Amino acid sequence: MMKKNFQDYLEYNQHFNQSLIQNYLENKLIWGEKSKSLLNHILNAHQIWNARILNDNQFEVWQINADDSLIKINSENFINSSKILAGRDITEIINYQNSKGKIFENSIQEIFFHFINHSTYHRGQIATLMKENGLEPLNTDYIFYKRF
Numbered sequence: 001m002m003k004k005n006f007q008d009y010l011e012y013n014q015h016f017n018q019s020l021i022q023n024y025l026e027n028k029l030i031w032g033e034k035s036k037s038l039l040n041h042i043l044n045a046h047q048i049w050n051a052r053i054l055n056d057n058q059f060e061v062w063q064i065n066a067d068d069s070l071i072k073i074n075s076e077n078f079i080n081s082s083k084i085l086a087g088r089d090i091t092e093i094i095n096y097q098n099s100k101g102k103i104f105e106n107s108i109q110e111i112f113f114h115f116i117n118h119s120t121y122h123r124g125q126i127a128t129l130m131k132e133n134g135l136e137p138l139n140t141d142y143i144f145y146k147r148f
Contacts, residue, residue, distance in 0.1 A: 010081050010085065020042075031130070031135070044063055046119065047059045047076075048061065090108045
């Protein structure tokens with residue numbers, strides 16, 4: 001049951017990241033650098049957490065990716081997380097280093113909850129910035145996703 005819930009949350013996360021990417025690509029000149037930076041940060045953080053679980057190469061936390069790579073990064077993040085979810089025990093403990101080199105350990109389910117919540121937090125910041133820049137913010141609340 002828990003894996004099914006996390007898969008649903010991953011799909012929600014991927015859907016609204018995709019919506020934000022499309023909005024950004026259509027409104028680049030209006031979005032502003034702070035919003036662009038936060039959008040990239042959402043994708044980077046998700047990639048980093050997947051890479052920590054998979055012992056793979058990690059992005060930089062605040063790197064700015066090429067605009068034409070954002071959709072692909074979001075898709076790869078979703079695919080990799082879905083594979084982790086399908087193939088690993090979500091109570092498995094992962095040892096990793098944070099961006100400052102400090103060693104921590106958390107379960108996969110804690111990591112998944114963190115990066116999904118982290119994405120939601122920053123999507124809220126982007127909504128505020130969109131409004132300040134004269135754009136209609138996207139409603140990225142989970143309950144609106146479930147009403148589709």
